[in-house]
Amino acid sequence: MKITRIESRIQRSSFTYGAGSSGVGGNLHLRGMDTLVVRVETEDGLHGWGEGFGFNLVDTTKDALDRLIAPAAIGQDATRPAALSLMLQRRFHNFGRSGPVTFAISAIDIALWDLAGKRAGKPLHALLGSAARERVEAYASLLRYGVPEDVARNTREAVARGYARIKLHEVDLACIRAARAAAPPEVPLMLDINCAWGSEAEAMDFCRAVEGMNIAWVEEPIWPPEDLTGIATVRNAARCPIAGGENIGSPEEFGRFFAAGALDVAQPSVTKIGGLTAMRQVAELARLAGVELVPHCPYFGPGLLASLHFLAAAEEAQPIEIYYADLQAAPYGKALDPVAGHIAVPTGPGLGLDPAW
Numbered sequence: 001m002k003i004t005r006i007e008s009r010i011q012r013s014s015f016t017y018g019a020g021s022s023g024v025g026g027n028l029h030l031r032g033m034d035t036l037v038v039r040v041e042t043e044d045g046l047h048g049w050g051e052g053f054g055f056n057l058v059d060t061t062k063d064a065l066d067r068l069i070a071p072a073a074i075g076q077d078a079t080r081p082a083a084l085s086l087m088l089q090r091r092f093h094n095f096g097r098s099g100p101v102t103f104a105i106s107a108i109d110i111a112l113w114d115l116a117g118k119r120a121g122k123p124l125h126a127l128l129g130s131a132a133r134e135r136v137e138a139y140a141s142l143l144r145y146g147v148p149e150d151v152a153r154n155t156r157e158a159v160a161r162g163y164a165r166i167k168l169h170e171v172d173l174a175c176i177r178a179a180r181a182a183a184p185p186e187v188p189l190m191l192d193i194n195c196a197w198g199s200e201a202e203a204m205d206f207c208r209a210v211e212g213m214n215i216a217w218v219e220e221p222i223w224p225p226e227d228l229t230g231i232a233t234v235r236n237a238a239r240c241p242i243a244g245g246e247n248i249g250s251p252e253e254f255g256r257f258f259a260a261g262a263l264d265v266a267q268p269s270v271t272k273i274g275g276l277t278a279m280r281q282v283a284e285l286a287r288l289a290g291v292e293l294v295p296h297c298p299y300f301g302p303g304l305l306a307s308l309h310f311l312a313a314a315e316e317a318q319p320i321e322i323y324y325a326d327l328q329a330a331p332y333g334k335a336l337d338p339v340a341g342h343i344a345v346p347t348g349p350g351l352g353l354d355p356a357w
Helices: 055-073 081-091 100-120 124-128 148-160 173-182 200-209 228-237 251-259 275-289 302-313
Strands: 003-013 033-042 047-052 135-141 166-168 189-192 215-219 242-244 320-323 342-344
Touching: 003 055, 033 055, 033 100, 047 055, 047 100, 047 302, 055 081, 055 100, 081 100, 081 275, 100 124, 100 275, 100 302, 124 302, 135 302, 148 166, 148 173, 166 173, 173 189, 200 215, 200 228, 228 242, 228 251, 251 275, 275 302, 302 320
Parallel strands: 135 166, 135 320, 166 189, 189 215, 215 242
Antiparallel strands: 003 033, 033 047, 135 342
16 A cells, blocks of 8 residues: 655644743743654545644654655655665654654654554554553653752642652752652652753762662763663662653664663654654564663654554553643644543544644
8 A cells, every 4th residue: 555645743832830930940942742643545535634843843754754854754655654764764863863854753663653553443552552441541741940949839730730750850959859748758759850960970979869769760960862772870879760862863772771781761752753654663662672662652643643652562661751731733633631630542444533734
């Protein structure tokens, strides 16, 4: 079944995330929540939906998709996502093994898996595994506020909304202590550092400072994110799990991280790494290495749905990341809003929902 048409559109939405008047932390770069939605049509008239990373970079990813990836994918077999992904990677590898080209390939791959589910007449998770969860636990991923009072207020509100796990993007210990005081002690905190620390010593000092706070993991503690030796050093010294992977560009690179003993928790991003095909490859490598896999997923479009189906099918239950932000116009409206801290998995064929188009 040949691909006959590929279209892309950027969906932009304003959003609120609970920042107070005294500051908005480190999130000034997010002026809006931008989603690059991709529609892939085949010669039988069916279409599938995909998403490429992301946020304020969507114009660049769209350009890579429209000018490079889509023309190369037209006329190709839509029933073999892995083969098409490999062909595209090899053809365009000289543009980099991570970044907008790979993000665009990710979008095509997700759309082809959506098409596969539709042709089979089954929800996508049925093609990915046998767990068949009807709902997946969600954790609230709070953006950076940089103000302890804002952190505490939003942590309390997230718990009141039903979230039983909270991620922070704070590096200030006062903000982290404010969240810990605001949440019940049994609610674990995930700490995404976004590569803030410039040395292993700084990262290890931070990990020691948060001991005893019920920390589920410390994420991307040092710069640069590809410093697997440094991250492994931190992991060997830390008394809390170390997570990372949103900036790892391929399954092969994940394999190197696993071999170095750098990660307790792997976080591949379906809209960055090459779609569900690459996600499944990372999952197998993680299984062999004894590393947990919890996808990076701060999205609202087909990337969120693809991650949801992946987790619904996974042998081991893991939570899905939900950006703690209220969008004025989300791609699926309120269909994917968590209820009591969980998201219902769509039961229709493929991804199960069509985004606004």
